[in-house]
Amino acid sequence: DGGITQSPKYLFRKEGQNVTLSCEQNLNHDAMYWYRQDPGQGLRLIYYSQIVNDFQKGDIAEGYSVSREKKESFPLTVTSAQKNPTAFYLCASRAFATEAFFGQGTRLTVV
Amino acid sequence: SQQGEEDPQALSIQEGENATMNCSYKTSINNLQWYRQNSGRGLVHLILIRSNEREKHSGRLRVTLDTSKKSSSLLITASRAADTASYFCATDPSSGSARQLTFGSGTQLTVLP
Numbered sequence: 531d532g533g534i535t536q537s538p539k540y541l542f543r544k545e546g547q548n549v550t551l552s553c554e555q556n557l558n559h560d561a562m563y564w565y566r567q568d569p570g571q572g573l574r575l576i577y578y579s580q581i582v583n584d585f586q587k588g589d590i591a592e593g594y595s596v597s598r599e600k601k602e603s604f605p606l607t608v609t610s611a612q613k614n615p616t617a618f619y620l621c622a623s624r625a626f627a628t629e630a631f632f633g634q635g636t637r638l639t640v641v
Numbered sequence: 642s643q644q645g646e647e648d649p650q651a652l653s654i655q656e657g658e659n660a661t662m663n664c665s666y667k668t669s670i671n672n673l674q675w676y677r678q679n680s681g682r683g684l685v686h687l688i689l690i691r692s693n694e695r696e697k698h699s700g701r702l703r704v705t706l707d708t709s710k711k712s713s714s715l716l717i718t719a720s721r722a723a724d725t726a727s728y729f730c731a732t733d734p735s736s737g738s739a740r741q742l743t744f745g746s747g748t749q750l751t752v753l754p
Contacts, residue, residue: 536683560740561740563742565744570749571746571747572729572744572745572746572747573684573729573744575741575742575743575744578740578741578742580740586741588741618681620683620684622684622742624740624742626740627671627672627733628689629674629686629689630674630676630684630686630731630742631686632676632683632684632685633683634682634683635681635682635683637681
């Protein structure tokens with residue numbers, strides 16, 4: 531089955547820690563995206579990538595980093611510089627000018 | 642910055658009634674997309690309307706697009722309790738960062754049985 535998989539579903543971070551959220555797709559999509567969603571809010575774009583080894587900052591990139599070494603994978607690292615990381619993180623992929631396919635999300639909590 | 646803004650922010654209706662949600666955006670688009678999100682889940686694509694289309698149907702969904710007013714509407718007819726969810730519009734710009742898909746703030750729809 532083709533799809534997009536995020537892991538883990540729940541993640542807990544201690545103060546000062548970096549954590550990495552995984553996103554894998556087998557849809558052969560060029561573009562991949564990371565969004566942050568706070569309770570009752572819309573989606574805000576963190577980073578996106580149109581092609582392997584290339585990515586662009588979105589509206590709220592500070593405190594986050596990404597890599598795109600393979601077409602299938604677009605991991606997001608939440609660094610210690612992100613002071614308020616508790617949120618729901620969504621990864622998506624799509625082909626050019628088509629609809630996006632989303633993973634089931636990772637809920638990150640600072641403990 | 643959020644490209645699309647949905648209106649209303651929240652909508653509560655009785656089962657069987659129609660629900661209408663509106664989306665306004667700011668720049669030129671290639672297409673506009675509507676998504677649904679159940680609580681705590683990922684988004685699911687509902688319908689995509691291209692900039693040269695004015696209306697599109699899919700089952701109980703009807704989407705209109707007015708590029709001169711930079712607005713779109715999503716109509717759900719004969720609503721059901723299972724339609725309770727958040728609905729988002731997303732714009733696919735026609736220039737600039739052509740693959741940057743930008744979402745609005747969403748409409749929370751509650752359908753009462």
